[in-house]
Amino acid sequence: MGLFSKFKNLFSSNKSVEEKKDVEVYDKGLEKSRKEFVSKISLLNSKYKKVSPEYFEELEEILIMADIGVNTVMEFIDKLKKRVKHENIENSEDLKEVIVDEMFIIYVDNSIMVNKINYSQTSPTVILFVGVNGVGKTTTIGKLASKLKEEGKKVLLVAGDTFRAGAVEQIVEWGQRTDCPVIYKENADPASVVFDGVNKAVEENYDVVLVDTAGRLQNKTNLMNELEKINKVISKIIPDAPHETLLVIDATTGQNGISQAKEFQKITNITGIVLTKLDGTAKGGIVLAIKEAVGIPVKYVGLGETAKDLQVFDIEKYIYGLFKDM
Numbered sequence: 001m002g003l004f005s006k007f008k009n010l011f012s013s014n015k016s017v018e019e020k021k022d023v024e025v026y027d028k029g030l031e032k033s034r035k036e037f038v039s040k041i042s043l044l045n046s047k048y049k050k051v052s053p054e055y056f057e058e059l060e061e062i063l064i065m066a067d068i069g070v071n072t073v074m075e076f077i078d079k080l081k082k083r084v085k086h087e088n089i090e091n092s093e094d095l096k097e098v099i100v101d102e103m104f105i106i107y108v109d110n111s112i113m114v115n116k117i118n119y120s121q122t123s124p125t126v127i128l129f130v131g132v133n134g135v136g137k138t139t140t141i142g143k144l145a146s147k148l149k150e151e152g153k154k155v156l157l158v159a160g161d162t163f164r165a166g167a168v169e170q171i172v173e174w175g176q177r178t179d180c181p182v183i184y185k186e187n188a189d190p191a192s193v194v195f196d197g198v199n200k201a202v203e204e205n206y207d208v209v210l211v212d213t214a215g216r217l218q219n220k221t222n223l224m225n226e227l228e229k230i231n232k233v234i235s236k237i238i239p240d241a242p243h244e245t246l247l248v249i250d251a252t253t254g255q256n257g258i259s260q261a262k263e264f265q266k267i268t269n270i271t272g273i274v275l276t277k278l279d280g281t282a283k284g285g286i287v288l289a290i291k292e293a294v295g296i297p298v299k300y301v302g303l304g305e306t307a308k309d310l311q312v313f314d315i316e317k318y319i320y321g322l323f324k325d326m
Helices: 003-012 017-029 031-047 053-065 070-086 092-108 137-150 167-178 190-203 220-237 255-267 286-294 315-323
Strands: 125-130 155-159 208-212 244-250 272-276 298-302 310-312
Touching: 017 031, 017 310, 017 315, 031 053, 031 092, 031 315, 053 070, 070 092, 070 286, 092 286, 092 315, 125 137, 125 220, 137 155, 137 167, 137 208, 137 272, 137 298, 137 310, 155 167, 155 190, 190 208, 190 220, 220 255, 244 255, 244 298, 255 286, 272 286, 286 298
Parallel strands: 125 208, 125 244, 155 208, 244 272, 272 298
Antiparallel strands: 298 310
């Protein structure tokens, strides 16, 4: 039995109500990508009953169009060809499960992909959010605050984006919605706002501090200096913080999102990626492309509008949601 068959059995077996809900969120959120992807592979398999060089050429094109990334696709096709030869696969239908298995393997790539947040055991956990304007940073902070509150955590929000018009108002609104206090100052130095926030978190025993930052990648030097300053301010109060720096990327921007990831990697130490609006794209393969391009684990995915649609990334649920109709 292949990996994919195991996933299908796993997710259709008796799971807890909560686990079933999570699987449903993936299922619904990846519907656009699944329809696009699976329908194209089904058409390909109808066109070519036998595996051939032409089959691989068209499969390569489908995968590239799904935003998986050229380098990943080339490596992937090579692996498929080797398996076809080694296992004497002739029928294209028999190759479908192999395709899904190899997708899973290419993401994991013999590495331990940590999708959990690195929570501090001794102090408030500080999570810094970075990313260009418009990707959904502040909304992600609000949704995560809502999730953490439900888990019983004491959460503080910090409006470190003092540059963008409306940024402070937006995070204050999320604070009201989630019943989380917000530290902010209009037109202030971001590092001074972060200093106040982290100080308050330590003094009042908060569990988690979620810090918003400005997203102007156009002037990398300014942004780099600003993030360095913020990091220094945080580590002065809590030496091993920030515990996470999460890069927020809009999945609908495709390869542009990968370029952003590479640029931010040069500027600061990114520990994880949040992919927003994954439900809004038919090119769900970007998850695989990002892992290949920057080697950073995806920690959360946005699969809808509500707070519950922000999900801890799970490669098995992702693969299931993407291919369950195959």
